[in-house]
Amino acid sequence: xxxxxxxxxxxxGERRLPLDQDGFLVDPELxxxxxxxxxxxxxxxxxLGPEHWNIIYYLREHRLTYGALPPTSQICRAHGMERHAVxxxxxxxxxxxxxxxxxxxxxxxxxxxx
Numbered sequence: 001x002x003x004x005x006x007x008x009x010x011x012x013g014e015r016r017l018p019l020d021q022d023g024f025l026v027d028p029e030l031x032x033x034x035x036x037x038x039x040x041x042x043x044x045x046x047x048l049g050p051e052h053w054n055i056i057y058y059l060r061e062h063r064l065t066y067g068a069l070p071p072t073s074q075i076c077r078a079h080g081m082e083r084h085a086v087x088x089x090x091x092x093x094x095x096x097x098x099x100x101x102x103x104x105x106x107x108x109x110x111x112x113x114x
Contacts, residue, residue, distance in 0.1 A: 024097070024104040028064065031101025043095045052089055052099075054079050059100040069097070069109050 017035060018026040025031055025039075036056060040046050048056075055075055062070045072086045072093055079085070090096040093113035097105060105113070 020104055022104055022110070025101045026103060028060070028102050031060070035101055036099050039099045039101070043091070043098065045090050045095055045099060048099075051079070051081065051085065055086060055089065055096055056100045059096060059102065063100075063102050069093070069105050069113070 017038065018030065020026055025035070037046075037048060040048050040052075045052070058075055058078060059070070062068070073083060075081075076083055076085045082088075086093055086096055090099065094110065097113060104110070
């Protein structure tokens with residue numbers, strides 16, 4: 001899990017991963033699978049299996065299409081997973097959101113995610 005003391009720029013090879021003060025990717029358009037793997041390792045969510053990737057891509061598509069965080073029950077239902085699959089796989093919605101490379105969801109949503 002990421003700690004509040006993380007620097008805004010986290011090294012990834014020779015480049016820097018642009019994170020905000022809460023550890024969310026500043027620009028979701030910069031995201032790629034390598035970044036997802038790097039963030040997952042930082043958060044202790046490793047290795048990423050097919051179920052992880054299904055949720056990651058679902059979160060990205062939903063956020064970029066609708067501009068909102070889908071309820072975890074909707075995520076699980078869409079993939080035929082048990083109700084608490086997101087928590088089982090990622091630890092929390094916050095980690096899933098970060099690994100999906102999405103920007104800060106706002107304070108209210110962030111409180112809901114933890």
